Amino acid sequence: MRQSSLFPKTLRHQLSDEPSANAQLLTRGGFVFKNSAGVYSYLTLGWMVIGKIKKIVGEEMNAIGGAELYMPALVDRKYLEATDRFKLDVGFDVLGKKDRNAIYALGWTHEEVLTAIVSKYISSYKDLPIYLYQIQTKFRNETRAKSGVLRGKEFLMKDLYSFHVSEQDLFSYYEKVKEAYLKIFKRCGLDVYFTTAGGGAFTMSATHEFQVLSEVGEDEIFYCKICKTAKNKEIMDIEEKDKCKVCGGDILRGNSIEVGNIFPLGTKYSEAFDFQFTDGNGNKHLVVMGSYGIGISRLMGTIVEVHNDVKGILWPEEIAPFRAHLIYLPSNGGKTRGESEKIYDALRKAGVEVLYDDREDSTPGEKFADADLLGMPVRIVVSEKSIAAGGVEIKKREESEVRILGADKIDEEI
Amino acid sequence: MRQSSLFPKTLRHQLSDEPSANAQLLTRGGFVFKNSAGVYSYLTLGWMVIGKIKKIVGEEMNAIGGAELYMPALVDRKYLEATDRFKLDVGFDVLGKKDRNAIYALGWTHEEVLTAIVSKYISSYKDLPIYLYQIQTKFRNETRAKSGVLRGKEFLMKDLYSFHVSEQDLFSYYEKVKEAYLKIFKRCGLDVYFTTAGGGAFTMSATHEFQVLSEVGEDEIFYCKICKTAKNKEIMDIEEKDKCKVCGGDILRGNSIEVGNIFPLGTKYSEAFDFQFTDGNGNKHLVVMGSYGIGISRLMGTIVEVHNDVKGILWPEEIAPFRAHLIYLPSNGGKTRGESEKIYDALRKAGVEVLYDDREDSTPGEKFADADLLGMPVRIVVSEKSIAAGGVEIKKREESEVRILGADKIDEEI
Numbered sequence: 107m108r109q110s111s112l113f114p115k116t117l118r119h120q121l122s123d124e125p126s127a128n129a130q131l132l133t134r135g136g137f138v139f140k141n142s143a144g145v146y147s148y149l150t151l152g153w154m155v156i157g158k159i160k161k162i163v164g165e166e167m168n169a170i171g172g173a174e175l176y177m178p179a180l181v182d183r184k185y186l187e188a189t190d191r192f193k194l195d196v197g198f199d200v201l202g203k204k205d206r207n208a209i210y211a212l213g214w215t216h217e218e219v220l221t222a223i224v225s226k227y228i229s230s231y232k233d234l235p236i237y238l239y240q241i242q243t244k245f246r247n248e249t250r251a252k253s254g255v256l257r258g259k260e261f262l263m264k265d266l267y268s269f270h271v272s273e274q275d276l277f278s279y280y281e282k283v284k285e286a287y288l289k290i291f292k293r294c295g296l297d298v299y300f301t302t303a304g305g306g307a308f309t310m311s312a313t314h315e316f317q318v319l320s321e322v323g324e325d326e327i328f329y330c331k332i333c334k335t336a337k338n339k340e341i342m343d344i345e346e347k348d349k350c351k352v353c354g355g356d357i358l359r360g361n362s363i364e365v366g367n368i369f370p371l372g373t374k375y376s377e378a379f380d381f382q383f384t385d386g387n388g389n390k391h392l393v394v395m396g397s398y399g400i401g402i403s404r405l406m407g408t409i410v411e412v413h414n415d416v417k418g419i420l421w422p423e424e425i426a427p428f429r430a431h432l433i434y435l436p437s438n439g440g441k442t443r444g445e446s447e448k449i450y451d452a453l454r455k456a457g458v459e460v461l462y463d464d465r466e467d468s469t470p471g472e473k474f475a476d477a478d479l480l481g482m483p484v485r486i487v488v489s490e491k492s493i494a495a496g497g498v499e500i501k502k503r504e505e506s507e508v509r510i511l512g513a514d515k516i517d518e519e520i
Numbered sequence: 521m522r523q524s525s526l527f528p529k530t531l532r533h534q535l536s537d538e539p540s541a542n543a544q545l546l547t548r549g550g551f552v553f554k555n556s557a558g559v560y561s562y563l564t565l566g567w568m569v570i571g572k573i574k575k576i577v578g579e580e581m582n583a584i585g586g587a588e589l590y591m592p593a594l595v596d597r598k599y600l601e602a603t604d605r606f607k608l609d610v611g612f613d614v615l616g617k618k619d620r621n622a623i624y625a626l627g628w629t630h631e632e633v634l635t636a637i638v639s640k641y642i643s644s645y646k647d648l649p650i651y652l653y654q655i656q657t658k659f660r661n662e663t664r665a666k667s668g669v670l671r672g673k674e675f676l677m678k679d680l681y682s683f684h685v686s687e688q689d690l691f692s693y694y695e696k697v698k699e700a701y702l703k704i705f706k707r708c709g710l711d712v713y714f715t716t717a718g719g720g721a722f723t724m725s726a727t728h729e730f731q732v733l734s735e736v737g738e739d740e741i742f743y744c745k746i747c748k749t750a751k752n753k754e755i756m757d758i759e760e761k762d763k764c765k766v767c768g769g770d771i772l773r774g775n776s777i778e779v780g781n782i783f784p785l786g787t788k789y790s791e792a793f794d795f796q797f798t799d800g801n802g803n804k805h806l807v808v809m810g811s812y813g814i815g816i817s818r819l820m821g822t823i824v825e826v827h828n829d830v831k832g833i834l835w836p837e838e839i840a841p842f843r844a845h846l847i848y849l850p851s852n853g854g855k856t857r858g859e860s861e862k863i864y865d866a867l868r869k870a871g872v873e874v875l876y877d878d879r880e881d882s883t884p885g886e887k888f889a890d891a892d893l894l895g896m897p898v899r900i901v902v903s904e905k906s907i908a909a910g911g912v913e914i915k916k917r918e919e920s921e922v923r924i925l926g927a928d929k930i931d932e933e934i
Contacts, residue, residue, distance in 0.1 A: 111585070111587075111650075112587075113587060113638070113641070113650050113652060114638075114640075114641035114642075115641060115647075136641075139637050139640075141591075141592055141594075141595075141596060141599075141633060141636075141637075142594075142596040142598075142624075145592045145594050145596065146592065147589060147590065147591045147592060147633070147637060148589060148590040149589050149637075150587045150588065150589055150652075152589075153588055153589050153590050156590070171525070173525075173526075173527060173564045174564065174567055175561060175562060175563050175564055175566075175567050176561065176562040176567050176570070177555075177561045178555055178559045178560065178561060178674050179593065179657060179659075179674060180555075180556075180559050180659065180673060180674045181555075182555060182556040182559065184556075185555075193617070194617075195616075195617050195618070197617065198614050198615065198616060198624075199614070199615045199616070199617065200612050200613070200614055200626060201612065201613045201615065201622070202609075202612060202613070202661045203607070203608075203609050203611065203613065203661070204609070208615075210556075210559075210612075212614060212626075219555060219561070222555075223553050223555075223561060223563075224527075224528075226528075226553075227527070227528035227529060227550075228528075232881075233529075236525075236527050238527060238564075243593060243657065245593075245594065247616045247617070259594060260592050260593060260594045467646075
């Protein structure tokens with residue numbers, strides 16, 4: 107993509123109304139735009155990042171047998187009333203202009219909706235287990251919407267639901283989801299801790315969370331750096347804290363961001379919707395369920411919180427909207443322009459995703475500042491100096507020194 | 521994909537509460553599920569169809585310079601109040617549990633939101649034109665929600681917005697969008713008529729629509745079959761009706777489905793948000809805008825309305841969730857199973873999208889009925905009879921006679 111036609115341009119000033127690093131950098135880079143508190147638009151580059159995260163999550167969900175579907179945001183109140191969750195403050199109500207009472211809740215979770223759907227089709231053990239997920243917009247009436255895209259009133263979420271004949275089968279799948287989640291976070295460049303926690307409105311029993319250490323996180327965990335074990339604060343508070351029981355290392359305390367959670371739901375929802383299956387002997391049982399969430403837009407924010415420096419973002423390889431940022435520096439006679447265009451074409455032909463700063467009216471300083479802010483993994487500069495030295499200047503985002511590379515070698519280098 | 525693990529199974533009975541063909545066939549085929557009036561879930565196959573349509577629309581939007589973004593469903597009332605549209609009945613209001621007045625409208629269109637965003641970044645003629653689109657969920661408080669996915673309270677829409685320095689530049693792009701739309705509908709297997717109509721709440725001037733002839737449509741157009749010209753009813757009513765002015769053919773009258781529309785918005789929204797640009801001489805002007813919609817979920821319904829027979833759906837090639845439906849008929853000794861598995865693997869390796877009916881407990885009649893209902897373009901049957909005759913039975917969905925084909929020839933045939 108040519109940067110001259112990229113909307114919007116970056117902002118060079120600090121924003122006074124965005125205290126978090128993710129909102130500050132994502133807004134200045136033009137990845138997102140805040141429409142109102144906790145409500146963001148994803149602009150071109152931001153939507154590309156979201157697309158990369160969705161792709162990774164979708165691939166790993168499909169790999170464990172998940173099938174994708176898409177449920178409505180308008181959740182008829184009948185669904186949430188069946189589990190007495192319609193009244194909860196967490197939700198928004200939806201009304202017509204002439205209505206006095208809410209017809210719908212704005213979907214903040216879909217256990218009820220999906221249980222109602224699945225129960226209409228499945229009645230035999232032969233049809234179980236099944237695993238269904240969606241990547242969809244969720245809504246919560248957050249009063250603390252101040253952490254950028256980490257905690258929004260409207261956000262993108264992947265929610266997977268599994269349906270089983272027994273708790274044993276549920277927990278066997280539960281482990282597979284845990285492994286898939288660890289792969290997802292690794293591909294997103296995140297170092298996560300797996301913790302056990304109590305459930306909130308979602309569940310009747312213990313739940314598990316995936317936590318990323320960060321100062322802006324709203325959770326607190328106890329963790330061991332050496333063997334990577336971790337525990338939720340409320341569990342750790344009633345246990346010994348000083349030394350890790352697994353490896354003997356020090357136990358540390360840290361604020362942390364919850365990027366995913368998994369819940370053994372048991373029969374809570376199947377009971378509410380009388381969702382039973384018949385076993386091989388003709389006996390009826392309630393279906394056993396699990397649910398598994400990942401905040402897609404929150405992941406984007408978390409990645410920025412973890413991977414940034416004073417100059418901007420450092421996107422992990424699989425998440426970056428573009429692999430390379432090709433920067434053209436104007437020269438007398440147009441030599442660098444011709445060379446830049448040639449390299450741009452060659453990289454695209456080789457299948458490299460490249461953002462091409464083809465702007466004529468920006469200074470080198472502005473171009474370099476933009477490249478640091480936008481955070482593509484590799485920066486390639488074409489200047490009179492680089493051509494004289496035999497090619498292009500190349501450096502990774504995290505490196506401070508540039509190297510000269512022949513233009514025909516770029517492809518294999520990146 | 522193996523049909524044994526496809527959720528849900530098809531329904532064999534007619535549905536009494538779905539009068540339209542699209543809802544009837546899409547529900548029986550398991551493509552969609554009705555959660556409440558005008559509110560549908562897209563199940564696995566349905567979401568795949570939506571994915572195919574999104575891909576086509578995205579490709580054609582990118583080809584005319586469109587860049588994708590994603591705006592929120594929660595539209596702060598400040599946006600719609602700026603153009604006095606917040607009060608309109610068409611919208612839903614969103615409230616918190618403890619609120620007495622709506623905080624947000626649920627986005628039914630995004631002219632205001634995007635104009636407000638773009639106006640924050642663009643101030644010079646050098647930054648124009650720009651073209652931005654999204655594929656996103658829209659909400660309308662429809663009282664007539666009875667035509668399946670043709671007219672929902674919640675639906676998927678592609679909305680493109682363009683920003684220009686002049687009306688001349690707008691209309692030059694307008695023509696490009698028109699051509700892109702014609703390509704999209706052709707790829708979706710639809711024969712469209714381009715009509716001129718008056719604008720509703722959206723516009724201050726004449727608008728244009730893309731209409732597909734169908735008895736379930738809620739619009740009426742006058743059209744000429746020979747030269748493909750068409751006119752909106754209200755315009756035709758004040759003109760001569762008998763003969764087409766272009767070719768002299770008969771003018772016919774037909775109910776019709778509006779699948780897309782394009783609007784020259786002029787300066788209505790830029791005026792409301794004081795969105796001006798500076799020209800080369802330092803003078804300020806209001807930005808000229810256009811907006812361009814396609815109903816993504818409505819397209820799915822329209823395709824089914826146009827492409828169905830008494831047995832089920834006939835998906836156009838680019839829209840079908842799978843290119844081929846491979847049907848295994850059980851045999852004594854398992855010979856057909858082995859052969860089916862081999863063909864399934866070979867087709868997938870060759871990059872053919874294939875739904876594989878690997879079910880052991882369904883009768884041939886049930887399998888054939890499902891294949892007709894689900895509507896993949898090519899049906900391939902592996903039976904004892906087909907193997908004895910030298911391969912597989914193959915037929916296109918619209919054909920009534922099967923042919924025998926060597927298993928090694930399938931790839932080149934489809």
